[in-house]
Amino acid sequence: MNAHTLALTCAIGAGWLSFNTLVVAGYLLVYKRETLGLGERNSFWLTVAGKRDEKSAASPAILPRSQPSQKPIEERVPMDLPEQEEQFLEEPIGKPEEVPTHVFYVMFQQPSIELNQKVQLVLDKWDAYFDAELKIYVALGVTPQNPLRIANAYPPGLMPTEEVFQQEDHLLGGVSIILNKPKRKRGFDKVQLGKMVELSEELAALGGALLDEERQPASRKTFRDITGG
Structure with missing residues (x-):
């Protein structure tokens, strides 16, 4: 085996060893977090955040106080005004007393x-x-x-x-x-x-x-x- 082949083999071996070392280190880190309970805490806050988003989506949006409610005109104006006016006109009007x-x-x-x-x-x-x-x-x-x-x-x-x-x-x-x-x-x-x-x-x-x-x-x-x- 010549020197060039030996150097290439060493480089490939070093890369493979580094990859396996990174995988093992990642596995140990995850296992350690699970052992310390950090995984459950993160899942708890994710659950709370999810529920908060659900409540925000279910509750109606609150309009600013400065903005009037955009109701149709027909809803704001009472529709029985002509009837009230007619009842008012039907009230008897006092006649002046006749002078003998x-x-x-x-x-x-x-x-x-x-x-x-x-x-x-x-x-x-x-x-x-x-x-x-x-x-x-x-x-x-x-x-x-x-x-x-x-x-x-x-x-x-x-x-x-x-x-x-x-x-x-x-x-x-x-x-x-x-x-x-x-x-x-x-x-x-x-x-x-x-x-x-x-x-x-x-x-x-x-x-x-x-x-x-x-x-x-x-x-x-x-x-x-x-x-x-």
């Missing part, structure tokens, strides 16, 4: 332009003015807070304005004289009741029948019951 009144009716027998002119002269004498909102004439009398009101009796309601008072399309068939009933019949309130009777009689003298609130002929007793005299 005294009423006289003067029904004219022969409406004409001449009669309208006479009625207008009487209204001017009593300083009656046309109320554009109520469409009637108002005479203050002695109690402006409770004035006399002159309205159309037939058909009931609106009176013609001063501009059309003399037109044939607005002939008066009758007028109604209205006064709110005063709470007490004394002082100026009692005088105002007398003014109501006086105005009604003056209009009836133009050619009409004077009726009470029941549309029955008014009498002296009717006047006394109203004025308290």
Whole structure:
């Protein structure tokens, strides 16, 4: 065997010996760790870590407080708002109390332009003015807070304005004289009741029948019951 062959054989033998030494050393190291219990400790922490990952996967993600929950608009807005509004609209609304009144009716027998002119002269004498909102004439009398009101009796309601008072399309068939009933019949309130009777009689003298609130002929007793005299 020459020198070259001998050197190659020694190199191969040394490599094989080194490999076997590394295998034996690795086996001894693993066996030593198992003997000291290090293998069980590592398996314990691996098990704990695995369970922690399972809990993290099962629990829902927690949103930051600064981010609002992204719920659909239909879930956030109550769907029964129209029904609530309808129930609110169905609640009864209190009506204003009706004020009791005294009423006289003067029904004219022969409406004409001449009669309208006479009625207008009487209204001017009593300083009656046309109320554009109520469409009637108002005479203050002695109690402006409770004035006399002159309205159309037939058909009931609106009176013609001063501009059309003399037109044939607005002939008066009758007028109604209205006064709110005063709470007490004394002082100026009692005088105002007398003014109501006086105005009604003056209009009836133009050619009409004077009726009470029941549309029955008014009498002296009717006047006394109203004025308290």
